[in-house]
Amino acid sequence: MSSAESQFLMSLDRDKYRGKWIAILDSKVIAEGKDITEAYNNAMKETKDRTPLFEYIPETEEEQTLIL
Amino acid sequence: MKGGFRNSEKFGFKYHTDLFKNEKGERIPIKRPRIEVVFRKYSEKTNPDTNPEFRAFALVDSGSDVCYIPKQIADILKLERNEENKKESIGVGKKIWTYRTKVYLEIVNKGRRIGVDMVEVAFPEKDPEGIELDINILLGRKGLFTNYEITFNDLSGYMLFKHIQKDNR
Numbered sequence: 001m002s003s004a005e006s007q008f009l010m011s012l013d014r015d016k017y018r019g020k021w022i023a024i025l026d027s028k029v030i031a032e033g034k035d036i037t038e039a040y041n042n043a044m045k046e047t048k049d050r051t052p053l054f055e056y057i058p059e060t061e062e063e064q065t066l067i068l
Numbered sequence: 069m070k071g072g073f074r075n076s077e078k079f080g081f082k083y084h085t086d087l088f089k090n091e092k093g094e095r096i097p098i099k100r101p102r103i104e105v106v107f108r109k110y111s112e113k114t115n116p117d118t119n120p121e122f123r124a125f126a127l128v129d130s131g132s133d134v135c136y137i138p139k140q141i142a143d144i145l146k147l148e149r150n151e152e153n154k155k156e157s158i159g160v161g162k163k164i165w166t167y168r169t170k171v172y173l174e175i176v177n178k179g180r181r182i183g184v185d186m187v188e189v190a191f192p193e194k195d196p197e198g199i200e201l202d203i204n205i206l207l208g209r210k211g212l213f214t215n216y217e218i219t220f221n222d223l224s225g226y227m228l229f230k231h232i233q234k235d236n237r
Binding site for chain 1: 082085088089106114116121123124125141143144176178
């Protein structure tokens with residue numbers, strides 16, 4: 001079993017957050033932003049003592065092959 | 069999430085699943101070896117002002133020499149830019165200038181944190197456009213693979229991490 005935030009991410013309706021970074025704590029998106037910095041700064045306004053899980057929600061839902 | 073555990077001997081991860089639409093418009097799962105990690109500048113307890121931390125999924129990438137984080141995460145962690153440690157790096161055929169420093173890495177397994185080590189990390193001078201290195205975090209060989217023997221089973225979508233004892237490094 002993974003963290004509560006990771007499990008919540010699996011069930012998240014991603015369409016609302018396309019192209020954005022989000023911050024998840026427990027079973028809630030507590031902040032979002034157009035980039036990492038904005039999402040982090042918004043999240044820090046919501047929580048100081050716990051570290052949320054940050055994740056980028058891709059702009060498109062189309063299948064993309066990752067080659068790094 | 070529980071904290072404070074260090075270097076558990078052996079543990080596994082299921083690949084992280086992302087949902088995409090195929091050409092028929094059907095939602096299909098794509099499984100990738102991404103794991104939840106936490107970075108902070110020092111190994112000591114986090115402090116939002118002096119030792120902030122960043123928690124996210126990172127790709128376990130045996131093709132990367134070192135760990136990699138986007139510039140914005142380096143800024144959040146307040147990592148120093150030392151010109152002496154600036155090196156040219158190659159990402160998907162594109163050369164970028166990166167700074168090298170060390171950060172403390174924890175991996176999150178079954179909701180508990182496992183301290184890995186201070187690991188070498190590269191971050192770009194400027195976030196490169198078009199090659200996804202502004203959004204991806206990579207866990208490279210130096211740091212992760214020097215601390216864990218990692219076995220990938222792509223058929224079952226599972227990774228096994230076995231801690232390498234210092235005597236065997």
